[in-house]
Each structure stands twice: as structure tokens, then as C-alpha cells.
Amino acid sequence: MGLSWQQGPLSATRIGRFLVPDPLPERMLYAEPLRRRMRVRYADEWIADSEDVVLLHEPGRYPVAYFPRPDVRDDALLPTDRTTRHQDLGETSWFTVRAGDRRTERAAWELTALPEYAGELKDRVAFAWRAMDAFYEEDERILGHAADAYHRIDIRDTSRTLEVRSEGRVVARSEHPVVLYESGFAPRWYVPRADIDESALTPTEGQTFCPYKGLADYYDIGGSRRAAWSYRHAYPEVGRVDGLVSFEPDKVEVLLGGRRLVPEPGQQVVPHGVDRGLDTTEVRGA
Template sequence: MSARMREVLGRTLVELRHEPTAKRVRGFLDDTLVVDTDRAVLVWEPRRVVPTYAVPLADLGGEVLDAGQGRDGEDDIGFPLPDLGSRPVLDPRVPFAVHSTEGRPVTVTFPGGSRAVAGFLPADPDLAGLVILDFAGVDLWLEDADRVVSHPHDPYSRIDIRTSSRRVQVAVDGRILADSTRAMLLYETLLPVRFYFPPDDVLVELEPSDTRSWCAYKGEASYSSVRMPDRLERDIAWRYESPLDDALRVSGQVAFFDERVDIVVDGAARARPITPWSQRATDR
């Protein structure tokens, strides 16, 4: 029988996975080059949905020290993606200190440096001689000469953007927030389709917030809230003002969390997806 690819990915999500990359990977701390390798390996710990870099110990410009006991990734840690499995996933918001495979937490120190970087030595023999580094603990990562933000790119994940002529409406409690026949549809591996609207087709005032997030494929997102009669729907919408190359077609356009609004496409209501973003910002 044929296997649906999403189900195949869901089964492998609970496994420790790795993939070598041919890219030159460099990391900078306080403007000092501390990692420089063309032998990096992308590692996904069990239930982690994005990879991080594992670097040969010989390519580190620092000393590896024991860091004590790490925090285990118990089944109650993480966020639900029911169609990928019954156990919560560990998305990028789950701290690096949470580990879901056997290994030893370490700290990497550098000569003359005032800061250290958290690391993890996995016990798996296929990853012997590698240290997994906390991506957020390094000030700047480069693949070849290009900056990488949020996390390393997954070679098996992608973004597609398509122009739609369908009528797409966004509502909360029956109040129409956006109405357009010019929406851009952004498809991203394992995530719901996102509808991006020209600002002129957004029918409510958006109140900017200070919230920011970073996507490895789209760049820095800025968030906005919508004031309802009885509450503030905080950070319900976002946009990329200066997106990375993969998302240039949605530059400046507005998207809403499908998990928290009602989407109607050509008169047909779409079911709200269940993702780590299903909770309101005030509940997270």
C-alpha cells in the first residue's frame, strides 16, 4: 500500500536523525570566529522539528567542559501536532537545554573570551566526535558567505508561494478582518498554508506590537494586534517587511494565524489547524 509522506515523516520524527552538509559553516562570538568547518552535520534530536549544527571537535576553536545534568525532553514538554503523532513536538521555542536523546551536556569556552556556548555530546556512535551547538548561543552563523537566522535550513523543507484569485476572507467572532481576491498563498513543509493579504485588503486597524520572531526561510517578522469589542487579540497578525529571498513575494503583506481566526475561501469555511500557535499569545 502507498504511504502518505506526512505519515512517513511523522514516524521518523521520534528518531534521532542526521545529515552531513557540504556547506562551509562559520560561527562568530563577539566578532571572533569560533567555528569554521566544511564537515558540519545537521542533527535533529527526537521530536525536534528543525535541525541544529553538529561540529567536529577538531574544528572548534575552544575547550569542551562538562556542564552537569541536562533537562530531559519528557513527553509533557513540547507542542501538539496531532497529525504527526501523539507525542508533542519540540519546536524552536523549546530551549536547547531540553534533550531527547542520550548524551552529555557540555560548555564550550574560547581563548580570551568572556562568553561560552552550550553544547551537547550525543551518545550515538554515528555522531561520535561531534558536538551539537546551541544555535542561539552564537552571535552570527554563516553558510558560505550568507547569514543564517533562527536555525539551519532543513534540506528536506521548502517554501512555495502562489498567487490566488480566490476570494479569501478572515473573520473573528463574525467580524471581517480581511477580504481579498489578491491573496498570496505560502506553502511550507509540515505547516498550514498561510494567506498573505495586501495591506489595502485588511479592513481593520492593526495595532503594532513589539513582538518579533525569526524564521530561517522568511526572516524577521513583526506582529500586530486587533482590538475587538471585548478584548485585544494580541499578535494575531504578522508581516515580513524585509524578508529573505525565499519570501520576497510576500514582502509587506499581512498574514493571520489560521489557528485563531476563521478563514473562508470562496464561501467555504476552513477548519482551524492545530499547531503550536493555536493558543492565544496571552496564554503562551
Template sequence: MSDQVVENKPAAEPAIRTVRVLIQPTPRKIRVRFGGETVAESVKALIVHERGHLPVYYFPREDVRFDLLESTDHSTHCPLKGDASYWTIQAGGRISENAAWSYPEAIPESKGLEGYIAFYWDRVDQWFEEEEEVFVHPRDPYKRVDFLASTRHIRVELDGVTVAESRSPVISFETGQPVRYYLPEADVNSEYLLSSDTVTRCPYKGIAAYHSVQVAGTEHKDLIWRYNEPIAAAKAIEGRLSFYNERVQIYVDGELEVVAKSERSVLDSIRLHIA
């Protein structure tokens, strides 16, 4: 086995100027549902990037069902946007308190948000981009995910035991994340796998199921995940298994991979730029 080490780390931060809030139109049709009703739907929504936060969709007031909203006394202040007013959603016999907000008199830096309404992602039932359901948060237009078929020799070791080995991985290259290796199920030793009830959601891949791994009597909880029914853009990894690189030893063509921590500042700088 080679003693060489291959490092998996983000590129150096680009030398670009940054802004604190970036407001852009999105060409996608965005839809929000709650209590069996479409609360907002628009082809003129904005996507707003703010340093240190996930992207947020804002809808023109005319594309929001105000018959389903009730204004509240709740308010908050943001130094980058101004004072926010809030609404509670009532639909289908259900209530989601202070689930929507707007900036009726935004500060000059964020004037473009006046006349728009935003919703907390986790206080509504469903989000759609066009007719495809999206989970967790909006898909960031400055983030890229590529799934590439490969013939690299991937060997996964845990506590000195080889638990998977493949020469036909699909490799995921995702902005701001470590490289991930999705292996055919047949190339993962099933004798070490334990079932798990854990389920997570990813806006770029879909709904993930998990396996724990037990080696020499030690259980490693939710070490493996798979997308049995990924979204169309992630079809290449359907049914394949991937390990957390950070919790195992992965050898790529005989060289031990060292996974560096993601540097969110790199993605933030790319996302919040002035052309």
C-alpha cells in the same frame, strides 16, 4: 455566503519505518559566531534529527576553534546518544557557559557523532548557512515551504467584522503548518490595526514584525505579522500581511476554512525514515 466548509489539514501519515536518531552530512557551509569571533565553520558538518526535537548541527573537531573553548565538569546522559561532555565559550570578553557539547564515546546507535561538536543555538550570537544568517534553528531539509501567487478570494472576518479582503494573495504552503495567506497591505483595513513591538524570527522567512487588531473595543494582540525584509527565498511575501487562521474566520472563495491542528508526527515520520 456558502455554508460549505473547506478543511485545511495535513495529509495522512505515510506508512514508513522510522529510526530514533538520523545522522546525515549536510552540503551547506555552516558557521557559528560568538563575541565577534567565528567559533566553528565547516563544509563537513552533520545535521542530526531526533524524534521530538529540532534538527542540530554537529561540527568536526578540526573545524572548531578550541582556543576559544574551555572544558567544564558538566555532563548529561542521553539514552539515544550516550554521555555528553561540555565546553564553555570565551570570546570578545564574553562567556557562554556550557554552550558546546560532544559525545566522546557515543552508544552504537549514534557512533557517527564521535569526533563532532554541537552548540546550543541560543547560547551563541549568530548562525549562518553559507553567507545567509539563519534564525531559531537549522533549516530542516525534510521541510518544504512554497509561496504561490493566487487569485483566490480571501476574506478575513473577526468578531463579525470584515477586516481584510483580497483577490491577490500569496499563499504559503509549509510542511507541518496551516496554510497561510499573505495579503497586500492595501487589502487590509488599516483602521483596525494597532502597532506592536513584538518581533519574532523564522529560519525559513526571516524577521517578522507584528500588528494587533482592535474591533468593537476589543484588542486582539499580535494577530497579524509581516516580513518587511524577508530572506531571499521568501521574497514573494515581502511587506504582505498574514493573519493567524486559528484566531479569525477566513473565507476562501466564499467557503469558511477550518484549520486543523498541525500533526508534528507527520513531519517527524517523513524526517526520521529509513529509505
């Protein structure tokens, strides 16, 4: 989730509310120092390297990293005639990014007519995430988007019984599932494979990518498409759900402690595409 994406407090689809007497503006943007060294790789060269990155949180978008111009290689940015207008922050000038023999148009931008209240972004450049080869914090590659400090995952054991049924068939029954709480999302319940009738799961083509958990594989159950998923190579930070299976309560019958689960706000997640040029081996090994 994060601060302004999905169900976050600054998003248009937030599930909570600010306890203030007057309505808040429809759109609220938030900028803050990242306080991490961040680098940009393009055409096998480092074109930006900064410990003074500012992160912009904008409703309905992933956070965007803005680099001070002195921390971007002078020869990496070619000005263009293209300008657009940001609905809140004014005129935007675009650059072609180049290194060696490679060029990518519309791959970076600068906000050039900022209102006075947005001075933190003055003389800073942002790079289109998928147009670059990679972004790094120190020496570790960051996947999907700039890391959001307001995104959190907690995984908890539970003794509540979870049962999954489909078309009258018991697909899974566990007395020790785990629940994954992800900020802004509905809880997700994961079942060990030993407690699942795996003959009921039909693997499907196509994966989705979570920058915080890894690649998800999907399964059909009977006539229900993509009714279950599993992170077969979950990132170490969420290793407790590695290989476990979770089920969609709007596609199959999921009962927790005898109570049927129903979709909640935050249940439907907008899937994230894998970075351009990033294959599944790299995702698993990043």
C-alpha cells in the same frame, strides 16, 4: 518545519504516517552530512570552520550541527566536570567556550558514550546556538538554527476570493490573495493591503522571528488579540508576501471562496526567539 520539528515526519506531532506494517519506534533520530561549509563566530573570532559537519535531527528539536574536533580551535574548548545523559545517545560532556577574555559556561558539548549505531557523531562537538555570536554558511549568517534541507516554502497566486470579517465588519476582501505553503504547516493566506480596511488593524507590541521569513509584526482586530500578522521586511526568498497581511481563522472569520476556514493541524506554530544579541536591524539586514 523540517524533518523532526513541528509537524515533520519524524516529530511526535506529525500529521502523516509511514505506510509500514509494524509500528515505528516512538523516537527516531536522523544524522546526515550537511555538505555545506559552516563556521562559528565567538568573541569576534572564528572558533570552528568545517566542510564536514553532521546535522542531527531529533524529534521536537531544531537540527543541531556537529563539528569534527580537528575543525574546532583547540584553545576554544575548556573541559568541565559537568556531564548529562542524552536519552538516546548516552553520556554528554560539556565545555566552557573561550576566546580572548571571554568565557561562556555550558556552551558546547560532546557525546562521549555513543551506541554503536550512532558512530557518525563520534569525536564531534556541538555549540549552543544562542551562546555563540553567530553561525555562518560560507560568508552568510544563518539565523535561528542550522538550515534544514527538508524545510520548504512555496507561494502561489489564486483567483479564489478571500474575505475577512470581525464582529460583523468586513476587514478585508480580495480576489487575488496569495497562499503560502510551508512544509508541515497549514496553508496561510495573505492579502494585499489595498484590499484591507487598515483602520480595523491595531498594531501591537512584540514580534516573532521565523528563520525562513523574517520578523512578523502583529495586529489586534476589535477584541481579538494578535488576530493578524505581516512580514514588513520579508526575506528575499519569500518577497512575494512582503507587507501582505494574514489572518488567524480561529480569531476572526476568514472565508475562502465562501467557505469558512477553521484551524488545521499545523496551524499553531511554536514561535522562534531571535538569536541572543541579535537586534531587529540585523535580522532585516542578515
